Amino acid sequence: MIKSLIYYLTGGILGAVGGFLYWYFVGCTGESCAIWSSWWKSSAAGIVLGALGGGSLFDLLTYRQNKKSNTPQSTDNKNTNTGN
Numbered sequence: 457m458i459k460s461l462i463y464y465l466t467g468g469i470l471g472a473v474g475g476f477l478y479w480y481f482v483g484c485t486g487e488s489c490a491i492w493s494s495w496w497k498s499s500a501a502g503i504v505l506g507a508l509g510g511g512s513l514f515d516l517l518t519y520r521q522n523k524k525s526n527t528p529q530s531t532d533n534k535n536t537n538t539g540n
Contacts, residue, residue, distance in 0.1 A: 459514070460511065460514045463510040463511060463513060463514035464507045464510050464511050464514070465507075465510075466510055467506040467507050467508070467509050467510020467511065467513070468503045468504075468506045468507040468510065469503075469506070470506050470510075471502035471503050471504070471505050471506015471507065471509070472499045472500075472502050472503045472506065473502070474502045474506065475498040475499040475500070475501055475502020475503065475505075475506075476495055476498060476499045476502065478492065478498055478502070479492055479494070479495045479498035479499070480495070483495075483498055
């Protein structure tokens with residue numbers, strides 16, 4: 457639970473920074489862009505997108521870890537020759 461929260465928060469913080477930087481360097485100045493026209497709207501959109509990305513990354517890493525630990529061990533007894 458705490459580990460997933462860390463991924464969401466980290467993604468949200470990185471998204472906020474990314475949203476602000478997008479507004480600063482690329483964003484529109486007119487009212488035609490509803491989200492990217494002001495820094496706080498751009499940062500808020502970045503928080504949402506970053507948190508979703510962080511949560512998705514956590515789910516992907518957890519899934520891969522569980523998949524790796526749950527692989528069955530091979531019990532191949534085809535090459536056991538008894539000599540008869």
